[in-house]
Amino acid sequence: MSMPDTFLAPVQPRHKRSLAAAIVSMGMVNLSMGIAFPLTAIILARQGVEPGMIGLSTAAQAAPVFFISPLAPRIMRRFGPANVMIFGLLLAGLSFLLMGLFANLHAWFPLRFLLGSAGTLLWATSEAWINALAPEERRGRIVGIYGASAAAGFALGPTMLVLIGTGVEPFYLGGGLMAAAAAIVVTADRSRNHFEASEKSAPMWRLVWIAPAALLANFFYAAAEESLVTFFPIYAIRAGMIEQTSLMLLTIASLGAILMQPVIGTIADKVNRMNLLVMLVLATVAGYLLLPLVMPGFLATAFALFLVVGLANGIFTLGMVLVGERFRGSELAGASAFTTAMWGTGALVGAPLSGLAMQLWDPHGLIAAVVLIFLAYLPFPLLARLRAK
DSSP, X not given: OOOOTTTTTTSOHHHHHHHHHHHHHXXXXXXXXXXXXXXXXXXXXXXXXXHHHHHHHHHHHHTHHHHHTTTHHHHHHHHOHHHHHHHHHHHHHHHHHHHHHSOSHHHHHHHHHHHHHHHHHHHHHHXXXXXXXXXXXXXXXXXXXXXXXXXXXXXXXXXXHHHHOSSSHHHHHHHHHHHHHHHHHHTSOOOOOSSOOOTTOOOGGGGGGTOHHHHSHHHHHHHHHHHHHHHHHHHHHHTTOOHHHHHHHHHHXXXXXXXXXXXXXXXXXXXXXXXXXXXXHHHHHHHHHHHHHHTXXXXXXXXXXXXXXXHHHHHHHHHHHHHHHHOOHHHHHHHHHHHHHHHHHHHHHHHHHHHHHHHHSTTTHHHHHHHHHHHHHTHHHHHHHHHHO
């Protein structure tokens, strides 16, 4: 995995190395997480654990985002992004190893909390580091590559389980990937001066008042994405499709996320970014409203889903680009930690609300919920445009 030189042409050589290390290593992190989430559920279900307890086990991995995110900016300033990432990767690798050795519900509660803590540090630090290094004129392209790498990692996780099985062995693969990723980051610039505080630096939680459209994008995007991934197979089956087709459509959706983020990021370097964000939200809403009209036709649904998920992932890309455009130094570290916390919050909130919506309006409550999530976000970029004028 290497970074095309054309994308990084105006970047200093040591920054090129750091950007490549951050993006490649986070692709490996997301691959490991893409393995871990379904694998833990499969193993626990095989052991006879009830779905409610499996959900609590998953929550144990998601919960650290609320505890670690407030501490992340100070940790980044103190130790520097490369060193924080190396620590996070080794901690994640150890967690994977121990989860393979002690494969039971009770051991996994603290181990998944440990893994979630490492993941929170890694996501917040990598996004802040990439934004700190990316030149303004190439920020969209570089963030688009990062987003595509992350999406590809998550998408490949379940495929790896098909290839290597659903025993404990994939946990050891995850541990090995984390060790390899740490070795890659060791080659990066280890300086600690990326997130220095200024006299006017605002606390992390107050930054949202400065740039709400950028900082809240992750909350709404994660709420919608988790809803779609969780419930789309059920929605497709109830709309007249078979199970294998519904899963194939999710794979096609993930390809949209991978392929369209670099394209949207490149466009973001050439046009007004807030205008583009408004257009993406409107296009995403229109795409989701189109879905019930084309189902259960496979080709039309596949095309619509490819586009709508690609556009929705562009909202994540634009949110991260706008954070890098707006913040510097310690505020950039704080803003990246805040968006990581917003991701975790959106993921926890979205799926339960969409499940309730499907109960109230079966099956189209899913589409209604996702559309309402994006419509609830739309005022933020609209107000930002007005404020800019």
